[in-house]
Amino acid sequence: MAAATRTDHKANPLKSFIAGGFGGICNVLTVYPLDTIKVRLQTMPLPAAGQSPRYNGIVDCTVKTFRTEGLRGFYRGISAPLVGVAPIYAVIFAVYAVGKRLFQTDEHIKLNYTQIFMAGVGTGICSALVAVPTDRIKVLLQTQSLTRPRKYNGIMDTAIKLYREGGIRSLYKGTCAGMLRDSPTGVYFVVYEALQDLARRRSPSGNITATSTIFAGGMAGITFWSIAVPFDLLKSRLQSAPEGTYKHGIRSVFRDLMATEGPKALFRGASPILIRAFPSTAAVFIGVEVANDLLYS
Structure with a gap:
């Protein structure tokens, strides 16, 4: 994978939009089953006194889902992210390219990591507006x-019923939580670029490889999700709750969670999130770099 380095060309938002969309599709197809397990662990109700929880961790959730629903159970709702994830990642990489262009006065400007972080900060807010x-x-x-x-x-x-019940506000329930979850995106890009720079320095040709892209993308995903897990849980709780359950949005979810389950509950579902973080983000960046090879060749 002899992809262009970030100093070979000035960031192009349109090409980045296309590459990001392709990377998003690669992401969904790779790890959707783990996302289903993660959401089910995050949203399962508290057991009554003397009863066992619905799921005793990731393995138990996997086994019970397969026994009751088969393979299809792991892919319930996949049409929504397939339709939505391509534009989400397209927006992320396009906004990132716009941010980089603010610092690039010509084709040969090499961004430092502070500039990369700043270029990536706005992507989380923009992607949340598309993703929610x-x-x-x-x-x-x-x-x-x-x-x-x-x-x-x-x-x-689902979309029609949500709109009929609560209009656009119902479809966008959890927007603030989504923005908080996606806010560390600047760190995501810094980790990826830093590890790819290290790979370039060690490569005789000075180019990145598929192996370096998988590793850099995977580590960027793990770093991002290590920060974002609590916000993702609050978002899932809020979005799955019946209307009127949490009158003050994410603040009500947080207060209720602290009162009934304590701080440890913020990391429920962290195992499938972190397990899927490496392959899912690696898949995104593999898709992006393959698309970039074609778009900039």
Whole structure:
């Protein structure tokens, strides 16, 4: 993978938009089952006194999902992220390119890590605005009970019912939580670029490789999600709750969580998140670098 380095060309938002979209598709196809497990662990109800929890960790959730629903159970709601993730990552990389252009006066300006961080800061806010509606639909489809008549039947049915019940506000429920979750994106890009720079220095050709991209992308994902896990849990709780449960949004979710389950509950579902973080982000950057090879060749 002899991809261009960040000093070979000035950032192009349109090409970055296309490359980011392709990377997003690679992400969803790679790790969606772990996302389903993560959401189910985050949103399962507290057990009654003397009863066991619905799931005893990631392995138990995996086994029970497979036994009751088969392989299809791991992919419930996948149409929402497939439709939504491509534009989300397209926006992330396009906004990142716009941020980089603010510091690039010509083709040969090498950004330092502070500039890379600043270029990446705005991507989290912009991506949350695109991601929240599909996140909301995905969470509802992943968590609805199979033992009752289904309220939602697919992405379009869910979107229509949410709009009828609460308008645009219902579709965008959890926006503040989503912005908080996605705010460390600047760190995400710094880790990726730093590890790729290290790979370039060690490579005789001065180019990155597929192996370095997988490693750098995976470590960027783990770093990002290590910071974002608590906000992701609060978002999932808020988005899956019936209307009127949390009157003050994420603040109400946080207060309720601290009162009933304590601080450790903020990291429920962290295992599947961190397990999927490496392959999912590696898949994104592999897709982006492959697309860049074609777009800049």
